[in-house]
Amino acid sequence: MTISIWRYSHLALAVSSFVFILLASVTGIILAFQPISEQLEPYHVENLNNISVAETITVFKATYPEIIDIKVDDNDFVIASVFTEEGDNLEGYFNPKTAQYLGEEIETSKFFQWVTSLHRSLFLKSVGRFFVGLCSFLLFLITITGTILILKRQRGIKKFFAKIVNENFNQYWHVVLGRLSLIPILIITATGVYLSFEKFNLLPETTTDHQIDFDAISETPKQSISEIAIFKNTKLSEVKTIEFPFSEDVEDYFTLTLKSKELVVNQITGDILSSIETPLVTIFTRLSLNLHTGKGSIIWALILAVATANILFFIYSGFAMTFARRKARLKNKYKKDEAEYIILVGSENGSTLTYANAFYKQLIAAGKKAFINQLNSYTNYPKAKHLIVMTATYGQGEATTNANKFIQRLNNEANHNELQFSVVGFGSLAYPDFCQFAFDVDLALQQKFKSLLPIFTINDKSVEAFNQWVQQWCEATNINVSIPEKALAIAPKQLKKLKVLSKTENNIDETFLITLKPKKHHQFTSGDLLAIYPKNDYRERLYSIGKVDGNIHLSVKLHENGIGSGFLHNLQNNTAFKARLVKNSAFHLPKKSKSVIMIANGTGIAPFLGMLSQNKNSETQLYLGLRTAASFNLYKNQIDDYIASKKLSKFHLALSRENEKQYVQDKLDENAQNIAQTLYSDGVIMICGSLAMYKSVLATLEDIVTKYNNKPLSYYQNKQQIKSDCY
Numbered sequence: 001m002t003i004s005i006w007r008y009s010h011l012a013l014a015v016s017s018f019v020f021i022l023l024a025s026v027t028g029i030i031l032a033f034q035p036i037s038e039q040l041e042p043y044h045v046e047n048l049n050n051i052s053v054a055e056t057i058t059v060f061k062a063t064y065p066e067i068i069d070i071k072v073d074d075n076d077f078v079i080a081s082v083f084t085e086e087g088d089n090l091e092g093y094f095n096p097k098t099a100q101y102l103g104e105e106i107e108t109s110k111f112f113q114w115v116t117s118l119h120r121s122l123f124l125k126s127v128g129r130f131f132v133g134l135c136s137f138l139l140f141l142i143t144i145t146g147t148i149l150i151l152k153r154q155r156g157i158k159k160f161f162a163k164i165v166n167e168n169f170n171q172y173w174h175v176v177l178g179r180l181s182l183i184p185i186l187i188i189t190a191t192g193v194y195l196s197f198e199k200f201n202l203l204p205e206t207t208t209d210h211q212i213d214f215d216a217i218s219e220t221p222k223q224s225i226s227e228i229a230i231f232k233n234t235k236l237s238e239v240k241t242i243e244f245p246f247s248e249d250v251e252d253y254f255t256l257t258l259k260s261k262e263l264v265v266n267q268i269t270g271d272i273l274s275s276i277e278t279p280l281v282t283i284f285t286r287l288s289l290n291l292h293t294g295k296g297s298i299i300w301a302l303i304l305a306v307a308t309a310n311i312l313f314f315i316y317s318g319f320a321m322t323f324a325r326r327k328a329r330l331k332n333k334y335k336k337d338e339a340e341y342i343i344l345v346g347s348e349n350g351s352t353l354t355y356a357n358a359f360y361k362q363l364i365a366a367g368k369k370a371f372i373n374q375l376n377s378y379t380n381y382p383k384a385k386h387l388i389v390m391t392a393t394y395g396q397g398e399a400t401t402n403a404n405k406f407i408q409r410l411n412n413e414a415n416h417n418e419l420q421f422s423v424v425g426f427g428s429l430a431y432p433d434f435c436q437f438a439f440d441v442d443l444a445l446q447q448k449f450k451s452l453l454p455i456f457t458i459n460d461k462s463v464e465a466f467n468q469w470v471q472q473w474c475e476a477t478n479i480n481v482s483i484p485e486k487a488l489a490i491a492p493k494q495l496k497k498l499k500v501l502s503k504t505e506n507n508i509d510e511t512f513l514i515t516l517k518p519k520k521h522h523q524f525t526s527g528d529l530l531a532i533y534p535k536n537d538y539r540e541r542l543y544s545i546g547k548v549d550g551n552i553h554l555s556v557k558l559h560e561n562g563i564g565s566g567f568l569h570n571l572q573n574n575t576a577f578k579a580r581l582v583k584n585s586a587f588h589l590p591k592k593s594k595s596v597i598m599i600a601n602g603t604g605i606a607p608f609l610g611m612l613s614q615n616k617n618s619e620t621q622l623y624l625g626l627r628t629a630a631s632f633n634l635y636k637n638q639i640d641d642y643i644a645s646k647k648l649s650k651f652h653l654a655l656s657r658e659n660e661k662q663y664v665q666d667k668l669d670e671n672a673q674n675i676a677q678t679l680y681s682d683g684v685i686m687i688c689g690s691l692a693m694y695k696s697v698l699a700t701l702e703d704i705v706t707k708y709n710n711k712p713l714s715y716y717q718n719k720q721q722i723k724s725d726c727y
C-alpha cells in the first residue's frame, strides 16, 4: 500500500483526537509521578522474597491479640489492621518481620485525585470515560500507522532501528523518539482500552466462590502456624492479602489471596479447604493497571512519563511537518489549457516546491504564460511548449507521494502535443539511490517528448547548483530569468564549529592544504563533504574531505573571486567557523573490497589522502594527475609515508605540463590489464576531481573493460564497482 494512505490515516486519526490526547498526555505525565512519590516513602523495609507468610503471621500473632488482615500493596508495602492489648484498632504500614507499626496509610493527595479524575473521565463521568477510552484506542491506531510509516521509510523491519539521516529537526526526532517510545505507548494505549472495557463491565464476570465442606473439617492433627506447609512455603512477595479467622472455631479459617490463586486454610490443621485459581480477567486487570499507571516500579513510571511527554512532542512535530508540507500551496495565474510553460513538481517536504515556485514566479514576471502543479496532476496541456519537472526522491529511490502516479499518467495520456522537457532532480548523496526517481522520470519523458537539456541533479538543495541549471535553461530557451537570492533563502542547519589547525602556503598551482578540527566529536569519514557558508547566507560550497587523525583535511585551489576558496584561504590558524558535514556514503572507502584503485586530479586527492591513512587491509593504487613536478611537493611527504607504511601499494603520477604531458587516463592505458583484472576480481575504482577528467577516465575504462573483460563499463557501474565524486 502507498505511503500516502498510511500518512493520511496517521494524520486523520491525530487530528480527530488530538485535544483529548493532549489532555490525557499532560495529566498522564503528572500522574506518573504519583507512584514515584509513593515509592519514595520509607515503608519499603524488607525484601518480601525473603520472608515467609508463616514468619509474618507468627510475629503478628505474638504481638497483637487480634488481627483482621494483612495486605501487601503494589509498592510492596505491608498494610495491616490489628487490635492492640489496649483494645485500640491500629491500621497502617507495618514491618512484616517485627510487626512494628510504621505509620498511617498514605492518602492520595487532593491534587492527584483531581488529576486522576480529569485523566479518566474529563469530569464528565461515563461520557468522559467513553471518550477517554476511545482516544486511547485512536492513539493505539496512530501508533500502529506510525510504525508502518517508519517501516516504509526504513525500507523493512530489519532496518527498523537503522540510522536516520537528520535532514529536518521535527522529522528526525518524530521518527527517532517514535521508535524509542513505540512499545511503552502501545502498552499505555492497549491497557487504557482494556481498563475502559473493565469500567464499562464489558469483560467476562468473575467471582471466587469457595465451596467448603464444613462437615469434613478436622481439628487434628494440630499444627502451629510455623509448621503449616502453605504458610511456610509461600513468600510474602506472592501475597495480596491474608484474612485472619474471625474466632478460634475450626469453622473459621484463613483466606490467603495470592497473585495467582485464592486459598482457604484450616487455622488448626493447616489443611487447604479450598483453592481457586485467580481468573485471567483479574490477572489482566491488575497487570493493566500496574502497566498503565506505573504502580510498583519507579523505573516503569519514569518510562511512562517520558513516553507520554514524547506524545506531546509528536503532536507538535506532526502538525509542524503537516503545516510545512501545506505551506507552499500552488497558486496559478493562467489555466493549464492556456499555459506554454508547465512546471510539474514532486516534493515531500516542500523544499523542491520552494525552488519550483521561485522559478515559476520569475517566468510569470518575464511575461511568460506558466502553470505550476504537482506531478501527479499530469494531464494534456494543449498549448504547452516546455515542460519542466523538478522532483525529489524518497524511499528506495522512489517517487514522492505527489509524484507517484506521474509515470503511469504520462503513459496513459493519449493526447500529447509536442513539447520539450527538462528534468531537475533534487536528492541527497547520503542515500544510495541518488535522484533515482528523477532519472526514471527523465527516461519516461524521453519516450514521449524531446529533451531540451540533459537531466540535472542537485545534491542537498544546493542553491548554487539550482542557479547553474536556471542559467543552462535560460541559454537553451533564450529566456532571461534569474532567481532572486531571497526566494531560496533556506537557512543552513546543523552547523558545526570547526577550528583551523594549520594551513600551507599556496603552491605553484595556487593550491593549499588546510586542516580543520571539529570542536566536538562528530561522526564523519573520508569521502564525506564539508559544506561551508562563506557569506553567512544560503550559499554553500562543498568540498570532499579526507579524515586524518580525526581531523578534516581539504585540498583547495584558490580561484580568483572564488567565494569558497577565498574564504578558506583567508582563515587564520586557531580561528573557528561554522560549517556542515554532509554524509556521502556512496563515496566511502569500501570495507569489503580487497583492492581499490583511486584516481584523482588536482584537489580531488584530498579524500584519498584520508582513505589511505585509514586503510588497513586493501591493496591500493593511486593514480594522480597534476600539472608539474613542483605541484606534487604539496602531497609528497604524505604519499611517501603511505608507501613506506604499505598503506599505498602503488603510485602512478601523471604530469600534464612536464615533457611527457601525461594525463591519468594515459597512465590507466599503460596499466590496462591490471585495471581490467581489478574490476574482474570485484575490485573498486574510485574517481575524484574535475568532471572533464571524470568523463575521459570513464571513456578509457570503457575501452579497457570492453577489450579485456568483454563487458561494458555499465556492468561494473551497476555492481557499484565504480564510485565517483567529481565537480
Ligand SMILES: Cc1cc2nc3c(=O)[nH]c(=O)nc-3n(C[C@H](O)[C@H](O)[C@H](O)COP(=O)(O)O)c2cc1C
Pocket: 153, 167, 346, 347, 348, 349, 350, 351, 352, 353, 392, 393, 394, 395, 396, 397, 398, 400, 426, 427, 428, 429, 431, 432, 433, 434, 435, 436, 460, 461
Ligand atoms: C526518508 C528520506 C528518504 C530519501 N531518499 C532519498 C533517495 O533515495 N535518494 C535521494 O537522492 N534523496 C533521498 N532523500 C533526500 C531528498 O530527496 C532531498 O532531501 C530533497 O531535497 C527533499 O525535497 P522535498 O523537501 O521537496 O521533499 C531522502 C530524504 C528522506 C527524508
